[in-house]
Amino acid sequence: MIFQNENSYEIKEKIEQSQVAILPLGAVEAHGPHLPLGTDNYLAEQLAERVAGKTGALVLPTLPYGQVWSLKNFPGSITVSNQSLISLLCDIGVSLHHQGFQVFVMLNGHLGNAVAIKEAARQLYETVPNLRVLYLFYPGVKKITDELRETPSAHASYFHACEIETSYMLYLAEQYVDMTKAVSDIPDIPMSADVTPTPWEEFTATAVLGDATLATKEKGKAIIEVALANMVKLIEEAKRSLGK
Template identity: 60%
Template sequence: MNFALENSFEIGNKITKSSIVIMPIGAVEAHGPHLPLCTDTILAERLACRLAEKVAGFVLPAISYGQVWSLRDFPGSISISNETLIRLLVEIGTSLYKQGFRIWAMVNGHLGNQIALKEAARILYDQFPDFKIFYFFYPGMNKVVNEIRETETIHSVYFHACEIETSIMLYLAEEYVDMSRAICDIPNIDEEADVSPTPWKTFTQTAVLGDATKATKEKGKIIVETALNKMAYMLRRAQNEAI
């Protein structure tokens, strides 16, 4: 259900019937030559809509800007601070709680946002202990990715415009992928990048972290459906516990 297309006369009663609200959160940043700048937002929106169908929840308009410090030097990247994102999320969450929602799922398409989402959820938990908040980023994906990927991972956490993210895009939003321009870029990411501020320009000029040419829709389906099932299970359990 698209929250923004509801009307004020009917929405109050509908909230009492479905206490789950889902918000996609993305970013505007470089994703190589084959994917658009808004890739993370597109993925978050598509995931959120599919999740809403599974749990009969509302989907909020997406937040399309995120914390993009690592990629801010690339053409097209637009970054906001963690502090700005945290404050925005806390204020949106407070409003949702006052409207009557008791379960809020933030579906994140950009790993750089995760710290802000977690902090906002903690602040809201301290204010409203009965407000169940999730900050999802493809839960359950690590296990299946290790089983289906053809190329070795270049980092224990990062995946970006590579075999994995491009596969997800092919499954959820193939119309925005230009595989004729997909490239292979295997950067060497020094371990110092995990313990010191490191702009990605220091190890990649393309913003592609891996071999995007190995991406397939079939791989994307496995990753997405795994994450959707995990998210739906947790939301249904939270809903049952709230009854």
């Protein structure tokens, strides 16, 4: 159910029935020549709608701007600070709790948001302890991803516009993908990039971290369905814990 499409006269009862609000979080940033700037927004939105369909949750309007410091110098990228994100997420969480929601799910499509989301969840834990807060980013997909990928990951923690993320887009938002422009760019990311601020233009000119030409809808479906099942499970567990 799409929250912004509801009206004020009926929403109170629907909040009481649902109890769960899902906030898709994304970013506007470079994703190579074959994917749009809003890739993370499209992925978060599509995931949120699918999860809502299985849990009865209400999907909030997407928060489309994220912390993209690493890619801020690429054309089209728009970044906001962690501090801004934390403040906004905390304000939203408190307001949702005031409206009667008991579970707040921050469904993230952009890894760069992770630090702010986790800190916001901790602050909400302190300020509104009765609100269950989940922060989800493709949970439990490492095994299936390792089995399906044909090229090694360019980095141990993050992926970007590569075989994997492009496969996600082919499954969830194929209309925005131009595979005729997909490239293979597997950069040598130095160890120092994990321990010091490192703009990505220092190791990639494309913003692609892998071989996007190997992406397929089938890979995307296999991985995404695992993530969806895990997200649904976590939300249902949170709902069952209410009142305990």
